[in-house]
Amino acid sequence: MIPAEFEYQAPKTLDEALRALGRHGDEAKILAGGHSLLPMMKLRLASPRYVVDIGRIRGMDYIREERDKIAIGALVTHAQVTTSELLRAKCPLLPETASEIGDMQVRNRGTIGGSIAHADPAADYPASILALDAEMVVQSSSGKRTIPAADFFVDLLTTQIRPGEILTEVRVPVKRAGEGTAYKKFHQPASGFAIVGAAARVIASKAGQIEDVALGMTGVGSKAYRATAVEKSLRGKTASESLIAEACGKAAQGIDPLADIFASAEYRREMASVFARRAIISALEKAMGRASSPSKGAAPGKTK
């Protein structure tokens, strides 16, 4: 499969990239790691006239702590997120999620900014981004703005990012005391995409009193979403297996699930509640300080 013809530009600075995007408008697509865009271009689902490759811009692959947030540059690869000591200590949900993305080769090239901006309905990060109440920083030639996760995902492959804007940074909150997180995923066996992915963030007392809970779901509908019905049923309650099971039955409430050759809509709905339950239980156990096993996000190796 060969993509349609395009003109190519690899700016060295963000300003240069923004100028190029300003010139080409919505005829341009941004290329970072290429693992979302290039497969779509090969299938001719996308045929941009201009490709602006931002992969050569320096200084966009940082992970650093800024007050109570961790700022992640858009060009940070999934492999870098998986192995970041800072993230594993202070925002373990993100490395756990990144370690479940695709496979080694995809994690070596794919970037957090690319994945989030692309907004594939079966991508992993969006579930965690929503559960974490992360913020996306986008820049254009006219300035910078910050979009909260709750507003960011609009529809299938559609975000709040406008033509001419580049997602430059993702900001996630530092883990609070009494907080546990988990990402549980049902993999498509060949592609590694999420048939269902559930990202849970639970703040609970040692006795299992749930103070707050956030549950992000991906793979189920046309965009990632917060399972607010589940959250409502759990917030302020004392956790029990039956309570969690009942609450998670609502994981796809109000959602029109996708269907494909691998998973029907009914099956996706059922799996949504199963994986929501697993994620909530795992996050709760960590919050209560009795996590049975070390983070499954254990990295396969050092980045560099």
Place this chain on the structure above:
Amino acid sequence: MSPHEDKPRPDGTEKPDEKREKNAQEKKLRDLSRRSFIKGAGIASVAASAGALLADRVLEAAPRPQSGGMAGGVVGPGEVPITLKINGQIRKLNLEPRVMLLDALRNHLDLTGAKKVCDRATCGACTVHLDGRAVYSCTTLAIDAQGHDITTIEGLEPKEGLHPMSQAFWNNDAQQCGFCTPGFVMACTAYVEHEPNPTYEGLQKSLGGNLCRCGTYMGIREAVLEAAKTMKTKGGRA
């Protein structure tokens, strides 16, 4: 990147002009056979992952650009000079920006060790190393691979004998038809270089980027464990 000097071509390839003409002729032939192939294959093989979900919502195609060359560092859509560092050698090519690294290797440099199988970043048969890390060459633009150290299976093997990983595949009967093997050897080697103490269980998850339809995974995992020990004592690359 190194300057564009006109070095002798050690592989005896033609000059860009001759090559372009030859390419055009070859392309005609290719187009013909490709068309009849697609006719036979139908569309069932086209969609994967998100593609399957999106097929009915095709993003609108932009009108085709007229020709290459524009101010501000814009190149293409025609051929542009590209310099790649492959297996330690500088190779110069004229390629359209849309050419993938895998096609550059196989169709323009006669490095056919990396295989084209799924062509959509799933099966791993096209795996090469980019600065020592395993990547899918089918989903990396050749123009984007400039400035990186590219290693293919041809460059992994020493002049004499086999790389410890290849030897371990041999020892553990880790291949059957062998078509996926170069990709597996590249993925496994990069993996062991970053994780010198692999576990059997860890391998099950970490080598998920490569598929073997013959089902030789058991042998491959044993081979990686054996090669990890050899590579530790003898050192990685030959």
